[in-house]
Amino acid sequence: MKNEPAAVELDEFDRRIVAALVDDGRMTVTDLAQTVGLSKTPCQQRMRRLIELGVIRGFRAIVDPAKLGMDHVAFAEVKLSDTREKALNEFNAAVRRIPEVEECHMIASSFDYLLKVRTADIRRYRAVLGEKISSLPHVASTSTYVAMETVLDAGGHARGKAKS
Secondary structure (H helix, E strand, O other): OOOOOOOOOOOHHHHHHHHHHHHOOOOOHHHHHHHHOOOHHHHHHHHHHHHHOOOOOOOOOOOOHHHHOOOEEEEEEEEEOOOOHHHHHHHHHHHOOOOOEEEEEEOOOOOOEEEEEEEOOHHHHHHHHHHHHOOOOOEEEEEEEEOOOOOEOOOOOEOOOOOO
């Protein structure tokens, strides 16, 4: 594959900073320093270094999709008719332009890609599948799995009613 980023060596303070910011990306530097056991200036320097190295790629708001009317999640298996590098690059570029596709993973399996697609409802998903996903370059077939409930999301947040 292309230039894969090298792993960055992190010490215990770096790991604490990353963990604290994953938990609360809006934390002030003062609170972060106190949480990880450093004074403010060294903590800020380490955080800046982690950003420059690409360990911390950014900060964003985590929204509740249900409150936005976007709580329908489907996973689509996509099989391509051509898996040469040019075809993969064309598919990758085109799938990035579909706003409903939250995640796209190349898979080592009997299919080539797994897409996580978020829409308002099954009717909208059907339209996205038929009008956008199925017309992506080199798509031979798709298969859909509809999520009934999100138990754990990408942010590590537990969902649903069960409490432990």
